[in-house]
Amino acid sequence: AQLQEERKDHQDYILSWIHDVKVPIAGSRLIMENGAGKPAEVLIDKLEDELGKIDSYVEQALYYSRIDAFSQDYFITEVDLPAIAKDSVKKVAKLFIHKRIRPNLEEVTHSVSSDSKWLAYIVNQVVANALTYTGSGGTITFRSEESDAEKRLLIQDTGIGIPPEELGRVFDKGFTGSAGRTHHKSTGLGLYLAKQMALKLGHDLSITSAPGEGTTVTLHFPKVRRYNDLRG
Structure with missing residues (x-):
């Protein structure tokens, strides 16, 4: 079955x-x-x-x-978060310019243990989503933090936000939500793939949002890791 x-x-x-x-x-x-x-x-x-x-x-x-x-396609190294954030903006620079959205990269400082290729793809998916739902003249801010338990990369937009009843489903496969239905045709796979990849790397993705107040997606990098536990 x-x-x-x-x-x-x-x-x-x-x-x-x-x-x-x-x-x-x-x-x-x-x-x-x-x-x-x-x-x-x-x-x-x-x-x-x-x-x-x-x-x-x-x-x-x-x-x-x-x-x-x-499991056959990752290589863990020390990855520079400012470089990942900068590359993700550069990749879609024309969209930032076209929509007059300002990227703020000043608060990203940390490096993390990850696979640079897969991590870049995760961040690219989050940024693409933020660009889709942020109106002209908005801002997308990248910020990194550190606590005793983990490091975090936060990607915060000033977009339309997500209704509370949909927030728990944004990482579900194929879920587009009301915004996806009204804004553009969407397969609903971007954030699903990002979440699955993050978990396979031993990271995690979480999201906070409110309608009209924007959305923050947080990528969590726990400090206690056993790389041998990574399984495909």
């Missing part, structure tokens, strides 16, 4: 992914068809946006396919 369910999940994901990736492909065709007489710079800029969407979908599919074989 579990195998059948996993198979169905896999098929559902593939169908959803195909639907999603066709949207920017169709968008690219429209840009080319309607591009007569427009400056090349404008067309290139728009096409780059669509290619960026395709690239993010392909990356998501790659990580989705790897998650079951995780």
Whole structure:
């Protein structure tokens, strides 16, 4: 029964992914068809946006396919959180500029034990989500903290927030919530994948939010770790 369910999940994901990736492909065709007489710079800029969407979908599919074989695909080192935060902003710099959202990186200082590739993907998913639900002129703030038990990376946005009744479900597979339904087509896999990866690395993800007050996603890095316990 579990195998059948996993198979169905896999098929559902593939169908959803195909639907999603066709949207920017169709968008690219429209840009080319309607591009007569427009400056090349404008067309290139728009096409780059669509290619960026395709690239993010392909990356998501790659990580989705790897998650079951995780134990063979990670390497724990000391990872610099300021560098991870800076790279995540750089990756979607055009979106920050386009939406006039200000990234604040001044309060990130710590380094943590993690896999840099997987950690970067987790942070990228959280940032992509924050960008989607933060309006023009908002701010996304990165902050790191340390206590006796753990280090934390907090990513805080000034976006629309999440209703209390949906907060406990944001990491569920396929959950998009009311905001996802009204703002854009969403597979609801970004935060699900981020949470699963965090747990496999021995980290955790938590979220606090209120409608109209923004959202804070916290990545937890416990200090007492046994790397041998990491299992795919």
